[in-house]
Amino acid sequence: MFKVKRTVSWFLSGTLAAATVFAAPLSGAGAMSPVTVAQAQSVVAVPMHVTKGVQKLVKLVPELSSRYVVYGGDVDGPGVSGVAVTFAQSAAEAESSMDDAIFDGQTGELLRLNLTPKAATKPAYPNEQQAKARALAFVAGLQGTGTGNTYQAREVYKNKDLLTVRLVRVLNNVVLDDDYDCLVSFDTSGRIVWFSTFDGRLYEKVSPSSLPSTQRVISAEQAVRKWQESRPLELVYLLPIHNHSDQVEAKLAYVLKNGIITQQYTGSALDAFSGNRLVTTNSRATTSPSQTINVNGTGEKWVAQTETQARDLLRMLFKLETEKLPLSIYEASYDDGPALRYFIWGNFGEGVPDADKISRMATFPEGSSNGEQHHLLVTDARTGEFLEFSTKVNNPQWSNVKTDKKRDRVKADKLLNRLTPSGSNQFQITEDGDERYTSIIADPIVNGIPVYGINQSAEDGMYTIRIDSWTGTWEQVRINKPVSVKYPAGSQALKEQVAMTRLLQTYPLELTYIHQTDHKKNTITWKLGYDLSFRQTRPHCFCGGEFKVDDTFYVDAITGKVIVNE
Numbered sequence: 001m002f003k004v005k006r007t008v009s010w011f012l013s014g015t016l017a018a019a020t021v022f023a024a025p026l027s028g029a030g031a032m033s034p035v036t037v038a039q040a041q042s043v044v045a046v047p048m049h050v051t052k053g054v055q056k057l058v059k060l061v062p063e064l065s066s067r068y069v070v071y072g073g074d075v076d077g078p079g080v081s082g083v084a085v086t087f088a089q090s091a092a093e094a095e096s097s098m099d100d101a102i103f104d105g106q107t108g109e110l111l112r113l114n115l116t117p118k119a120a121t122k123p124a125y126p127n128e129q130q131a132k133a134r135a136l137a138f139v140a141g142l143q144g145t146g147t148g149n150t151y152q153a154r155e156v157y158k159n160k161d162l163l164t165v166r167l168v169r170v171l172n173n174v175v176l177d178d179d180y181d182c183l184v185s186f187d188t189s190g191r192i193v194w195f196s197t198f199d200g201r202l203y204e205k206v207s208p209s210s211l212p213s214t215q216r217v218i219s220a221e222q223a224v225r226k227w228q229e230s231r232p233l234e235l236v237y238l239l240p241i242h243n244h245s246d247q248v249e250a251k252l253a254y255v256l257k258n259g260i261i262t263q264q265y266t267g268s269a270l271d272a273f274s275g276n277r278l279v280t281t282n283s284r285a286t287t288s289p290s291q292t293i294n295v296n297g298t299g300e301k302w303v304a305q306t307e308t309q310a311r312d313l314l315r316m317l318f319k320l321e322t323e324k325l326p327l328s329i330y331e332a333s334y335d336d337g338p339a340l341r342y343f344i345w346g347n348f349g350e351g352v353p354d355a356d357k358i359s360r361m362a363t364f365p366e367g368s369s370n371g372e373q374h375h376l377l378v379t380d381a382r383t384g385e386f387l388e389f390s391t392k393v394n395n396p397q398w399s400n401v402k403t404d405k406k407r408d409r410v411k412a413d414k415l416l417n418r419l420t421p422s423g424s425n426q427f428q429i430t431e432d433g434d435e436r437y438t439s440i441i442a443d444p445i446v447n448g449i450p451v452y453g454i455n456q457s458a459e460d461g462m463y464t465i466r467i468d469s470w471t472g473t474w475e476q477v478r479i480n481k482p483v484s485v486k487y488p489a490g491s492q493a494l495k496e497q498v499a500m501t502r503l504l505q506t507y508p509l510e511l512t513y514i515h516q517t518d519h520k521k522n523t524i525t526w527k528l529g530y531d532l533s534f535r536q537t538r539p540h541c542f543c544g545g546e547f548k549v550d551d552t553f554y555v556d557a558i559t560g561k562v563i564v565n566e
Contacts, residue, residue, distance in 0.1 A: 049108030050083055057101065057110055060141045061192060070094045075102060080111050080198055087115070109203045110142055113195040117161060117187035124190045125163045128156045135165035135184035138192060143202055151182060161188055169201065172208060174528070176201075177264045177514045177535060211513055212528040217272040223509050223530040226275035228500055232257055232268035235493055235557060236549060237451040239482060247484040250451065252492065253563075254499040254555040260534065261552050265514045269531035272511060278529055290430045292445065295413070299422025305384035310343040310377050313386065317418065318474050320391075322375060330354035331381050339381035346374035364394040371395070385483070390476040396468070403469040405431075408438035411472065412465045416442060419463060419479065432459065433466070437475060440465040443548070444481075447490040453480065456548040493557040502555055506562040507532040 050071065058064045067087040075084045082105045088097035102112040126134060132153035139151050151167040158164070167182040168175050178201045185194035218226070234257050237250040258267025258279055269278045302317060304310040307327060314320040325345040332355070333339040344357045349365030361374045371393060378388040409431070416427070426445040433439040441461035444451045451462070466475040510533040516525045534553060553564045 047083075047108070049106070050085070050103050051108070053103040053108035053110055054085060054101075056142065056144075057113070060138055061113075061115075063191070067099070068094055070097070072100075074105065080196070081105070082111050104200050104203075107200070107203065109200055110195065111197055111200060113192075115191070115193040117193050118189045118191065119161075120188040123188040125186060125188065126190055131156050131163055131165050131186060134186075134192070135167060135182075138184055138195065139167055139182050139202065142195075149202065149204070149206065154181070159185075162186065162194065164194070171206060171513065172211060172214060174211075174214060174511050174513050175533075176206075177512055177531070181535075211526050212272075214272075214511070214528065217511065217528060218275050218530075220509065220511075220530075222275065223270055223272070224504065226270055227268060227504075227509060227530070228497070230268065230270070230277055231496070232277075233496060233499055233503070233555070235449055235490070235496070237446060237449055237487060238549065238551060238554075239451060239453045239485060247486060248482045249486045250446075250488065252449075252488050252490070252557040253551070254493075254496070254503075254557050255549050255551060256532075256554070259546070259550040261550060264516060265512070265529060265531045266534065267550075269512075269514065269529045270509075272528040272530055278514070278527070290428045293413075293427055293429055295416050295420050295425045295427055295442075297416075297420030297422050297425050298418050299420075300418050302386035302419070303384040304343065304377060304379050304386065305341070307343070309384070310379075314375065314377060314389070317386075317415070318389065318477075320375065325373075325375070328354045328357060330358070333381075340387070341379045341381040341384075343377040343379070344374070345376075347372065348374070361390065361392045368394050383483075386479065388476070388478045389474065391474060393473075396471070403435055404472065405438055405469060407472055408467040408469055409440065411467060412438070412440040415465060415477070416440075416463060427463075430461070433469070436469055438467045438469050440467075446487050449490050451485075452549040454549075454551055456480070458546040458548050460548070488558065494555075494560050498560060499555040499557065502560050502562060503532070507534045507553075509533070 054069060064087050067089065068091050070086040070088060072084040072086060075081060080102055082102045084100055084102050086094065086097050087099040087101070088094045099115045101110060101114065103110055125131070136151060136153055143149060150170050152170050153165050154168045155166040156163065157166075162185040164183055164185040167184065169178055169182075170176070182197045182202055183195065184192060187193045233254040236253055236255055238253050238255075239250050240248055256267050260266045265278060267279065270276065271278055302313055304313045307329065310327075311322050314322055322345045326347060328342075328344045330342045330344065331339060332342070342354075342358055344354065347365060347368065348357050348360060348363075352360065357374075358376065361376055364372060364374070373394070374392045376388070376390045377386075379386055426448075427442045428445055428450050430441040430443075431438070432441060439459075440463075441459070442463040442465070443461045453462070460478065460480060462479070462481040464476070464478040464480070466477070467473070468475050509530045512529055512531045512535075514527045514529050514531070516527065517523070518525070551563075551565055553562060555562055
């Protein structure tokens with residue numbers, strides 16, 4: 001059941017062909033209760049495009065023709081957004097029914113259907129061929145004529161008590177790079193109870209003449225050879241950075257360079273004509289080149305559990321004197337990490353709770369002088385280990401000195417020396433930021449292998465340092481690493497060639513139409529490429545922010561098993 005903003009109207013779906021504004025159930029609906037009358041008095045016109053979408057669905061699923069339909073208005077996720085309707089057995093069940101659907105808010109086309117499965121004493125699933133035929137007919141009925149789309153039923157599988165058919169869009173016998181496949185599911189009685197198409201690509205009209213011709217593409221054998229020659233895999237250590245136990249164990253993995261789900265194709269995709277990689281100019285590999293450096297760590301321990309220790313840490317590490325600033329200390333526990341202790345310096349005004357000061361670091365009370373500062377120090381509440389420092393300035397004054405990025409880098413390197421373990425430490429450094437700020441992102445290299453956290457964002461490192469380039473003052477410092485890590489020896493890793501073979505066996509290269517959208521011009525350019533067939537084999541949410549390493553799937557470098565994170 002999807003949560004909706006409001007219920008604005010209800011009507012008997014069997015009357016859809018006769019009306020578009022529905023004040024009450026018509027013939028056969030039964031007498032109105034006082035509640036029904038009250039609802040009917042507030043009914044508004046149902047949007048015409050939604051009406052047509054419901055009409056189309058009722059024709060495909062006749063059991064819905066006797067249902068009451070509650071129009072619920074806008075819904076926003078998870079996974080799909082549009083307008084919702086609920087199908088109820090009676091007016092009295094309008095608010096409690098678990099049968100619902102989401103339609104596109106602009107076109108009224110069905111995006112998702114969710115009906116309650118019925119238990120059968122003796123399962124009556126359709127056989128594989130029947131399931132494919134019924135699923136294809138259902139999808140064809142939804143899209144109607146004129147879209148130019150055709151679908152192939154690629155897979156039939158059971159998930160709990162549902163039998164699901166996965167359908168893939170195909171044009172000119174070539175698959176498309178759809179973010180989601182269409183999924184149609186049957187319950188044990190053989191009813192269609194689930195459908196999803198996510199972003200409405202099912203209804204997209206594509207002219208075959210706008211697509212590149214498949215003539216003169218390189219052969220599948222040539223594509224495999226070119227793909228292997230491009231060396232698309234990278235051997236890395238993966239850390240569960242949200243596991244804050246005393247020691248964690250790193251995974252040795254071969255990941256795909258330049259991502260899997262952050263664009264319309266994986267980072268290993270090839271141009272089907274030239275065999276060259278289809279890496280875009282705005283990918284992380286082209287915009288943020290990194291360099292490897294050696295950092296001579298001092299091995300100093302930075303711990304603060306008391307007010308005195310916190311003030312000393314800021315003075316010794318950041319040359320900040322805080323004796324004249326009021327201090328608040330706040331502790332909080334979180335489900336996905338350790339209890340944290342917050343040391344908060346500065347004037348926030350009367351009546352501001354300590355918990356709110358963390359989110360109001362950049363907000364200064366009326367009457368604050370220019371240059372007044374707020375400082376925040378975050379430590380592990382149990383161990384006192386330093387985790388984060390940030391500072392905000394009220395109305396910072398523009399510096400007359402030109403931005404000095406070299407100064408910032410020297411300053412960041414010196415800080416890294418004091419934060420890292422004693423001895424020589426190898427790091428992969430990425431410089432980010434803009435004219436105003438310099439961001440130094442540092443990730444360790446162990447045994448010659450880069451180390452990344454699982455779900456670590458592209459903007460964060462194990463050490464992240466941000467400096468105000470106008471003044472050379474600290475803006476933020478974050479440390480996001482486990483206390484202790486056990487690394488398997490790099491010699492245990494399978495050969496790269498073996499890992500590539502395992503991946504190709506799991507997700508063979510497939511000729512694919514890839515669309516690239518110019519949002520400014522509102523145009524789409526189609527390319528023909530060879531890409532791993534992951535998008536055509538697994539339903540997945542191709543969404544979210546950009547991560548340092550895309551671990552949607554990877555090859556376990558010790559066992560050779562392809563791991564998929566659904």
